[in-house]
Amino acid sequence: MLESLTLGEALAGIERGDFSADEVTAALDARIDSLDPHLNAYVHRAPAGAGAAAGIAPAGGPLCGLPFTLKDNMNLRGTPTGCASRILASYESPYDCTAAARLLAAGGRYLGKTNMDEFGMGSSNEYSAHGPVRNPWDLARAPGGSSGGAAAAVAADLALFALGSDTGGSIRQPAALCGVVGAKPTYGRVSRYGLVAFASSLDQIGPLAKDVADAARVLELIMGPDPRDATSLDAPVPRLLAAARKSARGLRVGLPEGLAVLGLDDAVAAAWEAAAAALAAQGAERVAVSLPRLRHATAAYYLLATAEASSNLARYDGVRYGLRAAGAADLDALYRRSRAEGFGPEVRRRIMLGTFALSRGYYEEYYLRAQKLRTLLARDFDQAWERCDCLLLPTTPGPAFRLGERLDDPLAMYLGDVFTLPVNLAGLPAVSVPTAVHAGLPLGMQVVGRPLDEVTVFRAAAALERAFPFRETRRRAVAAALDAGDAP
Amino acid sequence: MELGEDVVRHVESLARLELTGDEREAMRRDLQRILDYVAELAALDLADVPPFAETRPGGGVLREDAARPSLPASAALDGAPAAAAGHFVVPPAIAAAEDGDA
Numbered sequence: 001m002l003e004s005l006t007l008g009e010a011l012a013g014i015e016r017g018d019f020s021a022d023e024v025t026a027a028l029d030a031r032i033d034s035l036d037p038h039l040n041a042y043v044h045r046a047p048a049g050a051g052a053a054a055g056i057a058p059a060g061g062p063l064c065g066l067p068f069t070l071k072d073n074m075n076l077r078g079t080p081t082g083c084a085s086r087i088l089a090s091y092e093s094p095y096d097c098t099a100a101a102r103l104l105a106a107g108g109r110y111l112g113k114t115n116m117d118e119f120g121m122g123s124s125n126e127y128s129a130h131g132p133v134r135n136p137w138d139l140a141r142a143p144g145g146s147s148g149g150a151a152a153a154v155a156a157d158l159a160l161f162a163l164g165s166d167t168g169g170s171i172r173q174p175a176a177l178c179g180v181v182g183a184k185p186t187y188g189r190v191s192r193y194g195l196v197a198f199a200s201s202l203d204q205i206g207p208l209a210k211d212v213a214d215a216a217r218v219l220e221l222i223m224g225p226d227p228r229d230a231t232s233l234d235a236p237v238p239r240l241l242a243a244a245r246k247s248a249r250g251l252r253v254g255l256p257e258g259l260a261v262l263g264l265d266d267a268v269a270a271a272w273e274a275a276a277a278a279l280a281a282q283g284a285e286r287v288a289v290s291l292p293r294l295r296h297a298t299a300a301y302y303l304l305a306t307a308e309a310s311s312n313l314a315r316y317d318g319v320r321y322g323l324r325a326a327g328a329a330d331l332d333a334l335y336r337r338s339r340a341e342g343f344g345p346e347v348r349r350r351i352m353l354g355t356f357a358l359s360r361g362y363y364e365e366y367y368l369r370a371q372k373l374r375t376l377l378a379r380d381f382d383q384a385w386e387r388c389d390c391l392l393l394p395t396t397p398g399p400a401f402r403l404g405e406r407l408d409d410p411l412a413m414y415l416g417d418v419f420t421l422p423v424n425l426a427g428l429p430a431v432s433v434p435t436a437v438h439a440g441l442p443l444g445m446q447v448v449g450r451p452l453d454e455v456t457v458f459r460a461a462a463a464l465e466r467a468f469p470f471r472e473t474r475r476r477a478v479a480a481a482l483d484a485g486d487a488p
Numbered sequence: 489m490e491l492g493e494d495v496v497r498h499v500e501s502l503a504r505l506e507l508t509g510d511e512r513e514a515m516r517r518d519l520q521r522i523l524d525y526v527a528e529l530a531a532l533d534l535a536d537v538p539p540f541a542e543t544r545p546g547g548g549v550l551r552e553d554a555a556r557p558s559l560p561a562s563a564a565l566d567g568a569p570a571a572a573a574g575h576f577v578v579p580p581a582i583a584a585a586e587d588g589d590a
Contacts, residue, residue: 091567094559094564095559186545187543188543201543225549226549227550228551229549232549233544233545233546233549234546234548234549296528299526300529302522302526319569320564320567320568323569331581332504333579334578334579339505340505348505348507352500352505352519353519353522355499355502356495356499359498369534370526371539372534373534373537374539410518410522411525426543427543427545
């Protein structure tokens with residue numbers, strides 16, 4: 001059962017000589033062949049057996065030739081990078097994103113690219129030109145998004161670990177809804193070079209993994225300054241794997257007050273309380289904190305993220321790459337028709353909203369007010385850090401929802417990001433850990449830390465994982481769902 | 489605010505999109521609902537608050553101002569829908585005036 005190993009177990013097995021990295025990759029390939037038709041997690045795959053032989057993966061290195069997946073918005077030379085959009089359907093990357101280059105340099109091997117919401121815009125993976133991903137716990141439900149393919153692949157043992165990107169929760173939310181670990185580092189920790197931009201002041205790359213230690217291993221490999229990204233931080237890479245082995249004793253864990261107002265399922269509230277109690281049982285101290293502007297973060301986020309997106313997506317013009325509409329008589333018609341044909345409904349909606357928020361007459365009332373709210377939200381977090389070392393809050397207000405349930409209600413979709421997007425607005429590090437199962441579906445809890453303090457976040461996340469071992473639960477649930485066959 | 493079709497048309501033009509009549513009305517309704525929701529920001533006193541300016545918590549990286557190899561022009565043109573003689577090919581910037589709703 002090589003496909004069900006964690007990265008840590010695979011590395012140990014290779015070191016002992018029990019099996020090779022190629023055998024692990026072959027096992028994953030076979031499982032993808034057999035199960036991905038049910039999940040739709042992959043949009044591109046490396047040719048089988050291509051890895052080391054084709055010079056894609058050097059032998060050795062900390063990853064020992066083991067495979068990784070990229071999200072479909074990450075460039076890797078010679079692979080399609082489509083962002084799950086019609087407008088980039090024909091695009092092939094002429095260069096490598098830094099995060100992927102670092103995994104390759106560490107001895108990693110490219111396995112494939114995972115499905116996503118178009119350009120990262122969505123929370124269900126239903127807004128994809130490749131069709132929706134199905135949640136491996138219940139094939140009738142969404143895996144979350146936008147890194148839905150990555151989360152489903154890791155949860156169903158179709159990937160050893162995956163890279164995702166997180167603009168408002170796009171790593172942590174699907175990780176929570178699929179019962180795996182997802183980590184978003186401090187803004188600037190991981191280079192964004194070669195990550196197709198959605199909202200540049202919010203986007204970060206991070207891992208989705210089978211456990212906290214694996215997430216720590218991967219994040220250590222991809223963090224660090226990059227001269228190609230002027231927003232990357234010039235800060236030393238913290239020792240996260242070591243942090244994940246430390247006890248939570250003495251940690252002051254902040255619990256924000258008033259979350260119920262934001263729409264919290266009873267099951268999630270109970271899981272949150274259980275998680276806080278588990279940390280306290282391991283010697284952490286519970287501290288009540290107040291984040292009064294949290295309730296306005298969703299409104300601010302959906303103005304700011306869309307404003308940045310409207311600017312970033314101006315580059316898709318049918319001229320330099322991607323889809324070009326046929327028969328346009330002049331340049332402006334070429335732009336308008338190519339974009340109308342190439343962008344899906346949610347991307348169009350966000351471009352429209354963002355363009356509106358930045359337009360003359362509305363800028364002050366919308367974009368500028370949202371940026372001011374962002375300042376206040378960041379101050380709320382700063383004040384919380386005077387009282388606690390990290391925050392604990394649910395990753396999502398509820399479990400995975402049914403495919404189609406929110407598709408025609410964009411606002412309902414947005415409101416599900418209420419606990420993840422404030423973290424991006426303030427640029428903070430966070431890790432989501434699966435801690436509970438309700439009605440057969442996983443729930444995730446999120447540890448949020450001070451800027452640059454991934455060490456504390458991983459310490460608390462690992463303590464949660466020790467209290468709520470999840471692997472066997474996930475394995476059984478996914479096996480049952482996949483045995484039950486295709487969705488109705 | 490009440491979002492009228494005229495504003496939607498104007499934003500559509502700014503964004504270089506092209507919607508059909510039905511799409512435009514659906515877009516107007518969706519945007520109206522979202523704007524109704526974000527109106528909560530209008531009720532806050534933000535007069536003395538500076539707009540947020542920097543997500544990054546520390547110093548960034550600078551690089552030497554030195555020439556480095558860049559993408560060869562041929563590779564940059566590989567993905568172009570139309571290219572000739574080392575350039576991107578586009579239709580005329582000024583139309584021959586048969587374009588419908590310009």
